[in-house]
Amino acid sequence: MKAEAVIKAAENIIWKNRGQVLEWLRAGRLQKATPTLLLLVLPEESIERVYGKSDEAHRELVRQAVKMLPPLPELQEKMEAVTFRAVKAVAANQEKGDILKRALNRLYDEAVEQRLLKENMVKKLLVTVRSEVEKADRNMRQRILTFEEMRLLTDLCIEGMKTDIRYAAVLLHLTTGVKTGELCGLNIGDLMRYKDVIYIEIGAKSVQNRGKVAEWKPYERESGKLRRIPCTPLAQAALSVLLKSRLEAGAKVDAPLIVDENRRRWDVLKLRAFEKELLQKVVPEYAKISRTDVIRTSFEYYCRAVCGMPDGQVQKILGCKAGQTYEEWYADYNSRVALITLCAQLTRFHNLLAEKGDRWKVAMHLHLRVKRGASVQIQTEHGIKIEKI
Numbered sequence: 001m002k003a004e005a006v007i008k009a010a011e012n013i014i015w016k017n018r019g020q021v022l023e024w025l026r027a028g029r030l031q032k033a034t035p036t037l038l039l040l041v042l043p044e045e046s047i048e049r050v051y052g053k054s055d056e057a058h059r060e061l062v063r064q065a066v067k068m069l070p071p072l073p074e075l076q077e078k079m080e081a082v083t084f085r086a087v088k089a090v091a092a093n094q095e096k097g098d099i100l101k102r103a104l105n106r107l108y109d110e111a112v113e114q115r116l117l118k119e120n121m122v123k124k125l126l127v128t129v130r131s132e133v134e135k136a137d138r139n140m141r142q143r144i145l146t147f148e149e150m151r152l153l154t155d156l157c158i159e160g161m162k163t164d165i166r167y168a169a170v171l172l173h174l175t176t177g178v179k180t181g182e183l184c185g186l187n188i189g190d191l192m193r194y195k196d197v198i199y200i201e202i203g204a205k206s207v208q209n210r211g212k213v214a215e216w217k218p219y220e221r222e223s224g225k226l227r228r229i230p231c232t233p234l235a236q237a238a239l240s241v242l243l244k245s246r247l248e249a250g251a252k253v254d255a256p257l258i259v260d261e262n263r264r265r266w267d268v269l270k271l272r273a274f275e276k277e278l279l280q281k282v283v284p285e286y287a288k289i290s291r292t293d294v295i296r297t298s299f300e301y302y303c304r305a306v307c308g309m310p311d312g313q314v315q316k317i318l319g320c321k322a323g324q325t326y327e328e329w330y331a332d333y334n335s336r337v338a339l340i341t342l343c344a345q346l347t348r349f350h351n352l353l354a355e356k357g358d359r360w361k362v363a364m365h366l367h368l369r370v371k372r373g374a375s376v377q378i379q380t381e382h383g384i385k386i387e388k389i
Contacts, residue, residue: 026114050106061090061103087100154353169183169238175235177296197339199230
């Protein structure tokens with residue numbers, strides 16, 4: 001029956017009972033089921049990964065190719081031949097062919113994850129190399145998280161850091177806008193306090209290239225990257241979790257703040273991988289949007305949109321070199337007044353991110369006493385002290 005209304009009704013019935021259909025497919029009870037059925041029963045996030053951000057014309061291209069594939073049991077055995085035959089028959093040019101190959105590759109991966117196929121036999125053949133123009137375009141596109149996405153990411157971090165300190169590191173990244181290398185380069189001694197303002201001093205970063213050991217590099221004073229960033233109550237909640245675990249382990253003042261299970265400074269690449277995994281829960285198409293630091297880019301945007309900061313303030317807090325010579329471009333965050341003002345601006349933004357309630361208001365009590373001879377003592381609410389002479 002070719003009537004459109006009948007087809008639509010049948011698809012709705014399948015969608016409402018997709019859980020049962022998936023169980024039948026896994027049990028091998030639907031030997032005649034074609035891959036078209038996968039587009040109806042796979043979870044929504046899986047279908048979004050298959051289609052990506054493609055327009056409707058590209059989605060129709062995928063649907064046409066899937067219709068040409070054999071039933072799932074036969075597909076596993078004949079995957080290479082039938083896949084390339086379908087791509088050749090549907091794609092009008094190489095560009096559409098590459099798009100179609102990537103979509104089919106994601107479809108097979110999702111089917112394997114759902115235990116509907118044993119293995120993606122053509123994974124290496126379908127992953128096409130992008131041109132230099134495509135790579136440059138992807139690098140230049142910047143994705144700003146919407147305010148609802150920012151709130152969702154904040155909620156995930158607040159809930160997650162109760163059992164995993166990695167979520168606290170992401171929350172600190174989200175509330176300070178530092179680079180991932182600067183975040184991994186923080187030491188316990190970089191935490192400071194002036195009256196009611198707790199802040200971190202950014203004076204170094206951890207640099208790591210793929211396949212190489214991370215290096216800890218201090219900034220030169222002339223670089224303009226040395227700066228102070230105040231920590232709002234939301235950021236203090238993250239710091240409290242990170243600091244408690246470190247002090248309980250007997251860490252010293254000059255020890256790294258964020259470490260892995262072996263108590264070594266957390267790798268930049270591991271941090272980025274964890275953030276990508278977390279962001280995919282907030283933005284399903286994250287892998288297709290940009291290679292830029294999405295958290296840092298979003299922080300920069302909301303500093304202007306919500307905090308009301310001029311460009312000079314934003315560039316200074318991000319550690320960027322000022323592009324103009326006007327006085328406002330050179331905000332001095334070594335100034336105590338400027339630091340308090342900046343803290344108030346960020347608090348206005350962070351109060352909107354977290355839901356009302358006491359679950360995120362974890363006060364961080366950090367007491368610093370500096371004596372002659374460079375003696376520093378830090379004491380937390382947990383009753384743990386560390387000293388540096």
